[in-house]
Amino acid sequence: MTEPQVWTLIGVFATGLFGMMTLMSTMFVRIIRTEIQGVHRRLDRLDADVNALMRHTFGVQRD
Structure with a gap:
């Protein structure tokens, strides 16, 4: 994997984690x-x- 792909995956996973934390809270x-x-x-x-x-x-x- 190239470096931009790694950063894209990190961003996708971070966004998913943040979304799940928001939903659960x-x-x-x-x-x-x-x-x-x-x-x-x-x-x-x-x-x-x-x-x-x-x-x-x-x-x-x-009363």
Whole structure:
């Protein structure tokens, strides 16, 4: 292989590696964001459950 071919292959491999790293980091951030949103929903539901238990047990009205 000649020197220009080697540099072309290096460029192609570097571009492919950079593209894969970008894709994986984007997917990772999307997954983490989705999981965090799911936790906030669970916490909101937990708050509603605790309020319902307090109303049922103690007759407390909380706004």
